[in-house]
Amino acid sequence: MDRQVSNISSGEFKKKHHPKAYTVFICICMSFGSASMGMAASVISTTLGQPSFVKKMGLDGPHGQSIEGAMNSLFYTGGVAGAICHSYVADKFGRKASIAMGSLIVLISQALLCGSVNAAMFIVFRFFSGWGSFQNICGVPLWISEIVPPRNRGMLADIHAIFINIGYTTIGFVGVGFYYYQSKNSWRGPLGITIFPPFVLLCIINWLPESPRHLISKHRHEEAWAIIHRLHSDPSDSTDEFAKREYYQICKQIHFDRTLKTGYWEILKRPSYRKRALISMALAFCIMSDGLITIQNYGVSLYTGLGYTGVDSLLFQAGYTACSLLTSIIAMTYVDRIKRNWLMACGFAGCTVALTIYTALVKNFLGTTNTAGQSAAVAMLFIFVSSFELGLDGPEFFYQAEIWPSHLRAQGMTIFMIVYNAVNICWLQAAPTAFANIGWHYYILFIIFAFMGVVAVLLWFPDTLHKPLEEIAAMFGDDDLVVIYQKDLDNAQIPLKTIEEIIPGMAAAKNVGTESEKDGLHGKVTEAESISV
Incomplete structure (x- = not known):
């Protein structure tokens, strides 16, 4: 029997593989869904800074603070609906289907926001805009994490975070431009521009591949192998061993996963699933309780309170988002070189320090003529968002895809x-009233929760750096749920012929074995299948 095996060690095998230009390209294309969320979420900040919008929506009236709070919080209320919808659509119809649906909702809702005739209409479609936006940012990092190789997963998933910031930055500078456009409808311009990213994505999404893991779970093995081969084959390796071994591992794991029960009740029943859920909830709570979205959405108001009025406040807001974009690009260069938990802990620590200094400066210099102190407070906001981008913005999304x-x-x-x-709704709805009544004391809560993030991440979050998605279950004590490890494939020297027997078309082409031997997922147990953990 021909027993062609690999002469490449496990370590060399991982180091040898680098992402293809095509893989990077499709990640960029799909991340237009992330940009649509960035634009839809951030446009409210510059819109609230437009005098024409304030007058049109009656925000200068007695109920202005309540209306402003609703315009912000209803976006995130819609986000809850979008997240729930994503769970069903992504599993039932595919990752691409969920992203396409989210993009369509964003496209329609942003068009209607642009054409809003009163505050009620604006608030209603902010809800639907949030729905589509969060369906997108659930789907895009999940899709990227499932198509890219383990060694570069963090770097390529960071493209998602970069495009969110491209959306934020674009809207920031567009808002500055429309400030100079003297018209009662000048506020509509930035909202109209937010239609562009979801429109582009809907035009190209048909030509982007589906997640091969989803395809395998739906018994569409030929399509899955074609995608893995195209994305993960190595031009210097004529046997395509990396792609074959990865396909083999994914198939075996998903074939086993199909025998497991799914649903939220199962998450509650199994301790290791509950731990994952607690990690997800703790990370979301601490990230959204460190003041990020409050500072982003009410940025113009914060700069105005520090004495920077008119176009200056809009320019600071645009600069803030540009700073976040620059630092998110920098983060790509090292995100796959630092342990995940230490990376996130450093991000929380930086946010804690910057926000503590900012709060002290606001306490002492807000409402004074000390321009140096006020300028230092603005600088602290820039350092705050830089810390967030350098340690948290990418990992907050791809870490979720890794641990589940x-x-x-x-x-x-x-x-x-x-x-x-849910956390955002609470902070944003309360923010206008809190800023008016307790002022800088509001930031103390953000400081406390940011510091809690440092402690939680270091104590309870496992490091998933470079781990194949199929092997991470073992880090939560679920060794019995890992069918096969990549190192076992390498160290046991599983013949390529054995692996190729489950690859669609390959066994038939080589006339190897019987029909039952060709079907590696449903046939008799082979030598490779005997490897268990």
């Missing part, structure tokens, strides 16, 4: 996003 098994990954992301949005 394939049959519960969509539900895990939904749990994260429900808490993410």
Whole structure:
């Protein structure tokens, strides 16, 4: 019997593989869904800074603070609905279907926001805009994490975070431009531009591949192998061993996962699933309780309170988002070189320090003529968002995809996003009243929760750096749920012929074995299948 095996060690095998230009390209294309969320979420900040919008929506009246709070919080209320919808659609119809649905909702809702005739209409479609936006940011990082190789998963998933910030930055500078456009409808311009990213994505999504893990779970093995071969084959390796071994591992794991029960009740019943859920909820709570979204959405108001009025406040807001974009790009260069838990802990620590200094400066210099102190406070906000981007913005999304098994990954992301949005609703709805009544004391809560994030991440979050998604269950004590490890494939020197028997078309082409031997997922137990953990 021909026993062609690999002469590559496990370590060399991982180091040898680098992402293809095509893989990077499709991640960029799909991340237009992330940009649509960034634009839809951030446009409210510059819109609230437009005098024409304030007058049109009656925000200068007695109920202005309540209306403003509703415009912000209803977006995240819709986000809860979008996260729940994603869980069902992504598992039933595919990751692409969920992203396409979210993009369509964003496209329609942003068009209607642009054409809003009163505050009630604006608030209603902010809800639907949040629905589509959060369905997108549940789907995009999940899709990226499932198509890219383990060694580069963090770097490529960070493209998602970068495009969110591209959306934020674009809207920031567009808002500055429309400030100079003297018209009672000048506020509609930035809202109209937010239609562009979801429109582009809907035009190209048909040509982007589906997640091969989802395809395998639906018995569409030929399509799955074609995608893995195209994305993960190595031009220097004529045997395509990396792609074959990865396909083999994914198939075996998902074939086993199909025998497991799914749903939120199962998450509650199994201790290791409960631990994952608690990690997801804790990360979402601490990230959204460190003041990020409050500072982002009410940024113009904060700069105005520090004495920077008119176009200056809009320019600071645009600069803030540009700073977040620059630092998120920098984060790509090292995100796959630092342990996940230490990376996130450093991000929380940086946010804690910057926000503590900012709070002290606001306490002492708000409402004074000390421009140096006020400028220092603005600088602290820039350092705050830089710390967040350098340590948290990418990991907050791809870490969720990493810690959950394939049959519960969509539900895990939904749990994260429900808490993410629920916490945002509380902070954003309370913010206008809190700023008016307790002022700088509001930031003390953010400081406390950011510090809690440091402690929680270091004590309870496992490091998933470079781990194949199919092997992470063992880090939560679920050794019995890992069918096969990549190192076992390498060290046991499983013949390539054995692996190729489950690859669609390959066994037939080589005339190897019987029909039952060709069907590696449903046939008799082979030598490779005897490897258990």
